[in-house]
Amino acid sequence: MLSSSKSTGEKKMIDMRGAYGDALVELGKSDPRIVCVGGDTTDSLKTKKFGDKYPERMFNVGIAEANLVSIAAGLAIAGKIAFASTYAAFVPGRAVDQIRNAICYPNLSVKLVVSHGGLTVGPDGASHQQIEDISTTRAMPNMRVIVPADAVQVKHLIKAMVDTPGPFYMRLARPTTEIIYPESTPASDFKIGRGNVLVADGSDATIIACGLMVGKALEAADMLKKEKGISARVVDMFTIKPIDTELVAKCAKETGAIATAEEHNIIGGLGAAVSEAVGETYPVPVRRVGVRDTFGESARDEEVDALLEQYGLTATEIARAVVEARSRARK
Template identity: 50%
Template sequence: MAEMIATRQAYGDALVELGEKNKDIVVLDADLSKSTTTAKFGKKFPDRFFNMGVAEANMVNTAAGLATCGKIAFVSSFSIFATGRTWEQIRNTVCYSGLNVKIVATHSGVSVGPDGASHQCIEDISLMKTIPTMTVIEPCDAFETRKSILAAVDYKGPVYIRLGRAAVPVITKKEDPYTIGKANILRTGKDVAIVACGALVANALTASDILSKDGIEATVVNMHTIKPIDQDVVVSVAKQGNAVVTAEQHVLDGGLGSAVASVLSRNYPVPVEMIGIDNRFGQSGEPDILFKEYHLQPEDIVLAARRAIGRKRK
């Protein structure tokens, strides 16, 4: 049984680790520091922590100002507030100027659970991906979250990192390589490729196990960086299996699936099936029930893989 750790918990620990090494790290939060776990940094380094209250747009502009003074600013809130309320400030103040601001949003996707549609941000990847100069990352587990936070410090310019509320399985290892913009291939197979991000990577691995029992071998790709997407890996795995499935906890419009389909349409067209949220809002419920309702389970990925394989040219 894999260890279960919330990616937001790993974020708070990584911030403290960074704060001890780099005096230019500053952290801003919008009155949700206990939930986002930035409170860990605030307790350890109160002079470099700023609770901006329920004023997210002001928080982003303040972070931009600190970045112009040489600071590396981490900005956090729930993803619905960190991207929805602040889109104009992120676009015009942070990204237009290419400032070194890292927006790390928690409580993304329907796995937020009982808080319901108003707090389940399922559009944030699309919102951030469309802004020029923005880098978009969704780590799959706690180890990868730590690596993404540490990597973001040395990565010049704006970065958006998408984290969840609920605990997720730890499926990577501390020693696994991690580079922003470079996907990790977790398994290889000749019949179909499953490209997933975030919490859906674990489900993709389970789906691969189910398919293998029926003699179908699937490649599983952990596409932790959605922008810039690793085009070389996308094309390579498509050529290997000639069928692709994408899996994400996000609306299908503008998310990982759209990015993969765009790469393949230009470079190597093959059948693509997408697992994600199809033109619906979230709703209140436990995460496992919502994953079933929105067809985000391993069994749904298995069915999508069979459909993609069935669409291969005869």
């Protein structure tokens, strides 16, 4: 479990997709088992980098997502470690049956890495704003679900996925995202199934976040400290499944109230997973920040922050959720 505080100063922004492509190229040097399957989005997902370097291990199947998943399954049966990538709206959206029956049921080493999750896909609108994918994949037996907070984490987690047999679903953001972790962070700080405590001294409440909402959770903690004197612990729960139940229970016992933050429907996502863990270990009030069971809408790229604000995915809303959760805490 990592315990650190976010440094102040100007935010550094890096593309998660670029980090994914770079990680595949690097890992491909020493592991010939790694192959990549694309769905006519290889430029966008940056898997073209892998294809340019290892063309014999790159398969672009076109706009045929069910085939993408099934072909990746076949490659895994043949002993390969298959990375299959496209947009989150299409996988799992168009390939739930194939993911369930061709990958999860036989427990194959297929790594589904998708981008364009959540509301921040810009002008593509509700049809491409995937807000239910974590719920869908989390419910499938054998599937592990990963939502990294930044590009540094992506590189280490791709390596961990290669080293861990079985199916994975990793969700990347479309926009460049704030760097949370120093480049020097060792791989041992990113363990699948373990959350990272970023602000360890919080004693009044806990904020548990994933993806690009981790940066906003850190902002909320600063806001609460300065404006209300509330000391909030911040946890990056990058592994949604298996969730770090031990850490969730520890935070519940030590701080008495929890707020969660995710760029996903509050039904079935991180907030639901945390609530389940809390209910089975140490019940405390949980307030969920996320998309409140509604579809999104189109917005120009320069309007994405306003879109997040419209749907309540902000540091201010997280801070408000903490205050509300604390008001319901045991006296």
